[in-house]
């Protein structure tokens with residue numbers, strides 16, 4: 001069977017072959033072209049967050065706002081020329097759109113990336129789950145209409161509001177069997193703010209929700225155990241999730257490059273009725289376990305808090321860097337320092353990844369063509385707090 005063959009192809013020792021879908025390296029099964037580093041050993045990822053398309057479709061400024069967002073993306077794509085784009089949640093302001101044409105906004109949002117033939121994938125945000133649209137609908141639309149470029153999947157997690165959990169491998173060369181890096185994508189669920197009692201199984205007292213604690217930690221453990229068996233290691237990981245984990249709130253107080261306009265608390269995972277539940281910890285702990293103190297989780301990056309564009313790490317985050325993407329959309333709120341829209345860029349490099357403890361360069365890239373806040377995430381970054 002194809003599943004067994006894939007495992008066999010990449011495994012040199014005799015491990016029991018996977019016999020069920022749930023014990024396969026799901027990220028190898030997409031049938032997509034292999035993503036690879038370029039000839040200079042670089043793979044650059046641009047992550048756009050919080051586009052909020054369709055926010056004002058019935059008012060004069062609405063369509064112009066979306067045009068502006070497309071211009072932001074166009075400028076940044078031209079300046080950075082990335083190998084991959086991640087749309088890190090709140091693609092649409094779902095509470096303001098109509099169910100019958102909500103996905104048309106995805107066409108607008110993907111257009112600058114698709115025109116440039118850049119492969120991409122998405123995570124989904126609290127504003128992508130409403131009466132008019134759900135994460136599952138956005139994922140299925142993306143898969144149906146952008147199969148040539150989109151790597152978005154739905155491996156695990158509750159449907160229809162929390163199923164965007166998956167991983168995508170990137171190889172040094174097409175002939176390699178072991179990926180140089182894995183990009184992981186997680187679904188932090190939630191319904192829109194202002195509509196907390198929205199459809200589906202969400203507690204009415206929810207502030208913001210969290211990555212499903214029942215399926216996703218198990219998925220991370222299982223997939224990383226299979227990677228260890230098959231490849232003898234869990235490759236370095238770059239993690240994308242729309243709503244930040246609650247640990248971000250503690251890191252926000254530390255001095256770091258980038259904007260610190262938003263207090264992430266309680267606009268992080270794990271809050272009900274302004275009270276922290278700790279229910280984002282099973283997800284977080286699974287990431288920390290995957291890192292194993294080896295520094296292989298390069299960064300966990302989020303949107304959601306438009307006024308935050310920093311990266312930090314400390315003992316409280318088990319040394320794992322937590323980053324914010326800032327704000328790439330003209331939709332959604334702005335803060336004092338986030339008026340100039342930006343993307344977060346990760347400059348992955350094979351040499352950086354091959355170090356005893358891997359590192360990754362990251363910076364903010366702005367619509368005014370300025371690049372700011374460049375740092376190297378790794379053991380030396382914010383060493384004094386670790």
Ligand SMILES: *[C@@H]1O[C@H](CO)[C@@H](O)[C@H](O)[C@H]1NC(C)=O
Pocket residue numbers: 061062064065068330
């Ligand atoms: C679009 O962008 C221009 C230039 O930044 C700005 O002046 C204008 O207010 C924006 N319009 C909307 C609706 O966001």
Ligand SMILES: *[C@@H]1O[C@H](CO)[C@@H](O)[C@H](O)[C@H]1NC(C)=O
Pocket residue numbers: 057058098101104105
């Ligand atoms: C969706 O339909 C509404 C209502 O007819 C319209 O105002 C809006 O422009 C449409 N949006 C798109 C992206 O086609």
Ligand SMILES: *[C@@H]1O[C@H](CO)[C@@H](O)[C@H](O)[C@H]1NC(C)=O
Pocket residue numbers: 204205273
């Ligand atoms: C939220 O907490 C407040 C204060 O404890 C309480 O009065 C209120 O009933 C709670 N609301 C919900 C929806 O649980």
Ligand SMILES: *[C@@H]1O[C@H](CO)[C@@H](O)[C@H](O)[C@H]1NC(C)=O
Pocket residue numbers: 337340366368369370372
């Ligand atoms: C562009 O915007 C950034 C972020 O606000 C700012 O730091 C930088 O000075 C601006 N650059 C120019 C040339 O205006």
